[in-house]
Amino acid sequence: MKILVTGGAGFIGSAVVRRAIREGHQIVNLDKLTYAGSLSNVAEVAGDPGYAFEKADICDRGAVDAILARHRPDAILHLAAESHVDRSIDGPAAFIQTNIVGTYTLLEAARAYWSGRGRPAAFRFHHVSTDEVYGSLGPEGRFTEATAYDPRSPYSASKASSDHLVRAWHETYGLPVVLTNCSNNYGPYHFPEKLIPVAILKALAGEPIPVYGDGGNVRDWLYVEDHAAALLLVLQRGRIGRSYNIGGDSEATNLQIVRRICAILDDKRPAGAPHDRLIAFVADRPGHDRRYAIDAARIRDELGWRPSLGLDEGLERTVQWFLDNETWWRALQARPGVGARLGTAG
Structure with missing residues (x-):
């Protein structure tokens, strides 16, 4: 397949791009290269x-139309998004523009492109979303x-x-879509603004590791390479109009995650041990959801997907990758907001 990937220079998008090229697909990577995107992520x-790269904004209809006409992809895998909750608290406008207006613009461009080619049955628009749309769970359920x-x-x-827009374009215009919501x-x-990379880099620097509230917020953790495999599978085999939840079957509290990272670093960098002495509880994020958990039975039963890595092995690989790739993360330290507490405006 020739796949147009939006946001392919970001964290999840670049994992999809790298895997898709390894699997023999052709990739057109459309990315605006905001603060969280980096071409070093796809250097390999x-x-x-x-592989082809196009620097463009998904809100720019003319640019998107030109890219579709030039490359004539078989499918669109839409990952481009503003994604950091803390940044959305301080500056929601960018999230409304990229995630809502950008998705609308891309849907309209995709609809015109698909219709202009005679509505090929094999075309797919795959919208990638999050489990956070479901809100907060209690101690039970998924x-x-x-x-x-x-x-x-x-x-x-x-x-x-954006999820609602994608479903509406399918129901109203017949655009062949699939959706996924991941943990x-x-x-x-x-990118070093989320919990796990922040914990690793703060520990390596001997600085306080911030943990929001009491550290009891629960998340289901999914190794990014497993997610990339699932996304490509849904793109090719998912049922049109269907949504699929993708989870790692690895629930843990934020405090448990940080303590596991500290234990791994105690083994790999014993000079700084014990790293858990650096844990520092800070004021909670406004509106912080307490628990997320994914039931991934549909993608398992219909498409045969399961995560390949458990949390312990995934965290060990992740910590080792950051230890081995200091040049990569050092280059990002000066970007806006990195290393600073965000999301306190509420």
């Missing part, structure tokens, strides 16, 4: 004859594809809005 495939939407942050509300990702090339 940059010279591949099946999100299914039938769970009612209940977003609690500007970020999750903007993603919920928290982690792994190589994770």
Whole structure:
């Protein structure tokens, strides 16, 4: 397939791009290169004859139309999004613009492109979303594809809005879409503003590791390479109009995650041990959802997908990757907001 990937220089997008090239697909990577995007994330495939890069904004209809006409992809895999909850609290406008207006613009461009080519049956528009659209769980239960939407942050509300737009374009115009909602990702090339890379880099620097509230917020953790495999599988084999939840079956509290990272670093960098002495509890994020958990039975039963890595092995690989790739993360330290506490405006 020739796949147009939006946001392919970001964390999850770049994992998809790298995997898709390895699987023999052709990739057109459309990315605006905002603060969280980096071409170093896809450097290993940059010279591949099946790879092309287009710097563009998904809100720019003319640019998107031109890219579609020039490359004539078989499918669109839409990952481009503003995704950090803390940043959405401080500045929601960018989330409304990219996640809602950008998705609308891309849908309209895709609809015109698909119709102009005679509505090929094989075309797919795959929209990638988050479990955060479902809101917050109590101590029991898991999100299914039938769970009612209940977003609690500007970020999750903007993603919920984009999900609704995608479904509406399918029902109203017949655009062949599939949707996925994933749990928290982690792994190589994770931009250093989210919990796991922050914990690793703060520990390496001997600085306080911030943990929000009491550290009891629960997330289901999914290794990014497993997510990339699932996305490509849904793109090719998912049922049109269907949504699929993708989870790692690895629930843990934020405090448990940080303590596991500290234990791994105690082994790999014993000079700084014990690293858990650096844990520092800080004021909680406004509107912080307490628990997320994914029921991934549909993608398992219908498409045969399961995560290949458990949390312990995934975290060990992730910590080792950051230890081995200091040049990559050092280059990002001066970008806006990195290393600073965000999301306190509420």
